[in-house]
Amino acid sequence: MSGFSISRAVRARGFTQLSTIFGLTFLLAACVAGKTSSPAAVPGAAEAQPAAGSPSTTGMTGTIGASDTAVAGESPAPGASVPTTAQGLRLVLRSTAEINAAKQSSAAIIAQPLAADLWQTLTIESGSAESAGGSRFATAADLDQLKLSQADAFTLGLQNATANLPNLAAVTHDLTPHQIGVIQSKNEETSRLLLAKDWASLAHELDGHLLVAVPASDTVLYCEENGTQSVRTFAVTARDTAAKAGHAVSPALLRWTPTGWQSVLVP
Numbered sequence: 001m002s003g004f005s006i007s008r009a010v011r012a013r014g015f016t017q018l019s020t021i022f023g024l025t026f027l028l029a030a031c032v033a034g035k036t037s038s039p040a041a042v043p044g045a046a047e048a049q050p051a052a053g054s055p056s057t058t059g060m061t062g063t064i065g066a067s068d069t070a071v072a073g074e075s076p077a078p079g080a081s082v083p084t085t086a087q088g089l090r091l092v093l094r095s096t097a098e099i100n101a102a103k104q105s106s107a108a109i110i111a112q113p114l115a116a117d118l119w120q121t122l123t124i125e126s127g128s129a130e131s132a133g134g135s136r137f138a139t140a141a142d143l144d145q146l147k148l149s150q151a152d153a154f155t156l157g158l159q160n161a162t163a164n165l166p167n168l169a170a171v172t173h174d175l176t177p178h179q180i181g182v183i184q185s186k187n188e189e190t191s192r193l194l195l196a197k198d199w200a201s202l203a204h205e206l207d208g209h210l211l212v213a214v215p216a217s218d219t220v221l222y223c224e225e226n227g228t229q230s231v232r233t234f235a236v237t238a239r240d241t242a243a244k245a246g247h248a249v250s251p252a253l254l255r256w257t258p259t260g261w262q263s264v265l266v267p
Contacts, residue, residue: 082134084142088124090135091157093190093214095119095250108140110150116252116263118214120194122157161191168198174205175224180237183220190214190249196260203256210256211264213238216245225255228267235266 082088096117102109111121122138143153164187171183183189192198193214202222203210209225215238223234231253239251253264 082124082126082136084124084138084145086146086148086156087160088126089138089146089153089157090123090125090161090188091120091154091191091194092123092161092188092217093118093193093249094121095248095252098249102137106137106139109137110140110143110153112154114193115254115261117250118193118252118254120154122153158191158194161188162195165189165192168192168195169201172202172222175222177224177226178230178233179223180234181222183222185218187218189218189220192220193254193261196256199256200258208256212254212256212261213241213251214249215239215242215251217247217249219245225264231264231266 093114094111096119099109099111099119099121109121111119114120122142123135124138124142125135138153138157143150146153148156165185172181175181183192193212199210199212206224211223211225211231211234213221213234215221219241221234221238221241223230225231235251235253238253242248242251253266254261255264256262
């Protein structure tokens with residue numbers, strides 16, 4: 001909301017009485033008076049500035065027992081021109097809703113289902129690891145230009161997406177009962193789930209009861225599945241985090257298995 005205050009000043013002009021004396025025996029006096037006014041800014045008056053606000057953000061690698069605000073992730077600017085380069089390919093996770101919306105403008109985007117409502121899809125990024133730029137979904141025409149098969153593009157995109165991410169062991173830790181772990185950074189974090197084998201060690205520590213979620217492009221949540229209430233609490237946290245995210249992905253819950261991720265139904 002913005003408010004603007006306008007001050008009005010009125011300036012009055014008066015005309016003095018004029019006298020003219022003709023001859024020596026009579027006096028003729030004429031008086032003319034008038035007033036005019038016009039709006040003007042009062043000198044020195046301050047004009048109110050539009051109120052501005054943005055959601056607070058925070059970055060972390062830690063634990064939460066309730067919902068927490070997610071850092072705003074990068075999101076493609078509408079119509080942004082991002083050049084097609086092999087170095088810019090990224091394999092990331094996006095929701096069915098976002099994939100369907102993207103197909104409205106380009107039916108040839110590259111995407112494959114993973115689990116729940118999550119799809120692995122190729123994007124093309126500009127910028128570098130140190131300086132984020134724009135992004136857009138990759139299309140079949142991009143792969144033709146790069147002379148890459150879809151399989152090769154997925155392999156290269158995953159390598160590019162995870163090259164600058166710290167090892168999973170460096171950003172996860174042991175959980176106490178009912179604790180939720182958070183992996184959060186300025187990078188695209190969803191790609192971590194595409195390295196399912198990397199999660200085997202953590203899953204083993206949790207007796208195979210590992211749940212994860214990617215509510216935002218820069219956030220991964222994880223916890224131990226320990227009964228119905230733990231699943232419900234985790235689902236609420238994932239949903240709340242997605243609702244506050246700059247670039248939401250999905251509140252869907254996934255369960256780790258030796259053969260890959262499995263969708264979890266919230267009881």
